[in-house]
Amino acid sequence: MIRLEGVSARYEDQVAVLRDVSLTIEKGKITCLLGSNGAGKTTLLKTIVNLVKPAAGRVFFEDRRLDTLRTHQIIQLGVAVVPEGRRLFPEFTVFENLRIGAFAERDSPAVRARMEELFRVFPILRERIEQLAGTLSGGEQGMLSLARALMANPQALLLDEPSLGLAPLRVKELFQVVRRINQERNMTVLLIEQNARKAISVASRGYVLQKGLIVASGTREELRDSPILKTAYLRCSPPAVPNP
Numbered sequence: 001m002i003r004l005e006g007v008s009a010r011y012e013d014q015v016a017v018l019r020d021v022s023l024t025i026e027k028g029k030i031t032c033l034l035g036s037n038g039a040g041k042t043t044l045l046k047t048i049v050n051l052v053k054p055a056a057g058r059v060f061f062e063d064r065r066l067d068t069l070r071t072h073q074i075i076q077l078g079v080a081v082v083p084e085g086r087r088l089f090p091e092f093t094v095f096e097n098l099r100i101g102a103f104a105e106r107d108s109p110a111v112r113a114r115m116e117e118l119f120r121v122f123p124i125l126r127e128r129i130e131q132l133a134g135t136l137s138g139g140e141q142g143m144l145s146l147a148r149a150l151m152a153n154p155q156a157l158l159l160d161e162p163s164l165g166l167a168p169l170r171v172k173e174l175f176q177v178v179r180r181i182n183q184e185r186n187m188t189v190l191l192i193e194q195n196a197r198k199a200i201s202v203a204s205r206g207y208v209l210q211k212g213l214i215v216a217s218g219t220r221e222e223l224r225d226s227p228i229l230k231t232a233y234l235r236c237s238p239p240a241v242p243n244p
């Protein structure tokens with residue numbers, strides 16, 4: 001479980017980007033964090049791994065304070081990030097990208113075994129193992145970015161807008177894989193999305209962030225009915241067409 005308590009954050013002299021944010025990412029569950037561009041979603045993710053230091057508040061992973069640790073220590077505790085824009089190494093092969101995901105692991109048979117295990121979930125990556133990451137399709141790159149994070153054998157996965165730029169069918173496939181990993185490995189997942197409808201459909205709970213404030217939260221069903229999610233900006237429903 002990951003918990004934020006009263007977290008505020010700002011960049012240098014700017015106004016607060018996160019304001020008194022409290023939320024819980026339950027162990028073994030998928031929690032979604034929804035919000036439009038600039039709401040503060042990526043900043044929130046960065047406060048969890050202490051890439052942005054909270055100006056106030058505390059962050060916990062189980063009973064451990066994270067906001068007093070360094071980023072590499074937090075990652076060693078088992079928190080993995082799939083960053084916005086995937087950040088693959090385009091000139092490296094699929095194999096090399098996956099190998100980098102297990103950077104802390106020296107034992108190469110163990111790394112290879114983990115890769116084999118992942119190929120069960122991502123068969124397309126086995127087929128493309130020697131291909132340069134930059135030449136994969138968008139959907140395949142999304143899968144590779146996710147698989148690379150899993151190479152570190154994490155307990156919790158933080159996904160920053162993994163659906164961005166993908167066709168609806170590819171988004172569906174990616175989210176199915178996220179769900180499968182969550183179920184098979186009891187993986188704790190934070191799914192950050194603008195694509196509210198799809199994210200809610202795989203999450204058990206969620207939060208809506210607006211200008212750095214949590215403005216709604218609840219179970220999947222509660223969020224589905226939330227008036228905030230009925231607004232067009234979250235791409236939940238198309239904007240109303242005015243009658244001529």
Ligand SMILES: Nc1ncnc2c1ncn2[C@@H]1O[C@H](COP(=O)(O)OP(=O)(O)O)[C@@H](O)[C@H]1O
Pocket residue numbers: 011014017035036037038039040041042043044
């Ligand atoms: N490194 C940074 N330096 C200064 N301002 C930033 C930085 N990163 C993000 N911001 C600002 O913080 C706000 C929230 O950004 P971000 O967390 O990236 O939102 P989201 O991921 O929801 O789109 C935006 O106004 C953005 O311009």
Ligand SMILES: [Mg+2]
Pocket residue numbers: 041042043084160161
């Ligand atoms: Mg972002």
